[in-house]
Amino acid sequence: MKEQAADAVRPVVEWLQTQGLVLGARILSAALILLVGAFVIKCISAFIRRTLEQRVKGENEMLVKFVVSVAVKTCWAFLFVVVLGRLGVEVGPLVAGLGATGLIIGFAFQESLGSLAAGIMLALNKPFKVGDFVTVAGFEGTVKALDMMAVTLATVDNRRVTIPNKSAWGSPIVNYTALGMRRVDLLFSVAYGTDLAAARALVLETVSKVPGALADPAPVSMVSALDDSSIKIGARAWCRSDDYWAVYNGAVEAVNNAFVAGGISQPFPQVDVHMKN
Numbered sequence: 001m002k003e004q005a006a007d008a009v010r011p012v013v014e015w016l017q018t019q020g021l022v023l024g025a026r027i028l029s030a031a032l033i034l035l036v037g038a039f040v041i042k043c044i045s046a047f048i049r050r051t052l053e054q055r056v057k058g059e060n061e062m063l064v065k066f067v068v069s070v071a072v073k074t075c076w077a078f079l080f081v082v083v084l085g086r087l088g089v090e091v092g093p094l095v096a097g098l099g100a101t102g103l104i105i106g107f108a109f110q111e112s113l114g115s116l117a118a119g120i121m122l123a124l125n126k127p128f129k130v131g132d133f134v135t136v137a138g139f140e141g142t143v144k145a146l147d148m149m150a151v152t153l154a155t156v157d158n159r160r161v162t163i164p165n166k167s168a169w170g171s172p173i174v175n176y177t178a179l180g181m182r183r184v185d186l187l188f189s190v191a192y193g194t195d196l197a198a199a200r201a202l203v204l205e206t207v208s209k210v211p212g213a214l215a216d217p218a219p220v221s222m223v224s225a226l227d228d229s230s231i232k233i234g235a236r237a238w239c240r241s242d243d244y245w246a247v248y249n250g251a252v253e254a255v256n257n258a259f260v261a262g263g264i265s266q267p268f269p270q271v272d273v274h275m276k277n
Helices: 001-055 061-086 091-108 110-125 166-168 198-207 241-262
Strands: 135-136 138-147 150-154 158-162 171-176 179-191 220-226 231-240
Touching: 001 061, 110 138, 135 150, 135 166, 138 158, 150 166, 158 166, 171 220, 179 198, 179 241, 198 220, 198 231
Parallel strands: none
Antiparallel strands: 135 138, 135 171, 138 150, 150 158, 179 231, 220 231
16 A cells, blocks of 8 residues: 555656756746846836826826836736746747737727727827816717726716717817817897997996906907897907806896896897788
């Protein structure tokens, strides 16, 4: 019985004597490569981030994160291949298999890859940033988050809308806050027979006093159109982008009150019918 046990153990002992030291050396060297590689990757990541942040000056954090992430993942993939090769694993078939798998995944996720490519274009062109009020893919709201795959908006009625970057980049983008100022366009109706010069002067004076309306560029007023039952008097004022709705609503209310106080009629749509005997 003892002889049978010894015969069973003998091949294991012989293998450890002949190959154990080699295997141990391979495992030790692979672990050392892994530790050194992890440190090098950390240094590479910090270097790339620091270099990109100096170039973009903090204006494009999304692109910085994406480039750093791709670089780090690529380095880790290369490091694992080196470690597996050091352990004696045949990495040739593995790399070929990964290539074929990547091709299949590329076909399966081509929509996601399209959004990723669009995310790169958004990051490079910077049509908007977090905090801007925009219209994207037919949706209007404040940009709350953006990454390489999607843009998240908060609409004025407090809905969260997530738009794939492919749709965002593939549609017209309107940024209402990028330039810092907006023009407020107003339109008021007065009755035929109204003293237009006096009405225009009253509109201009009233709009100029609305809180938030800028003195430079100065507001202007004009006769805009002759409609069927009224004359349209337009006004244009400039304001800071954040003050747009306050100025718009304030101007509408103030001009209406000024018309009432000044006795200027604001007609509703009407039709005059003449009967012929």
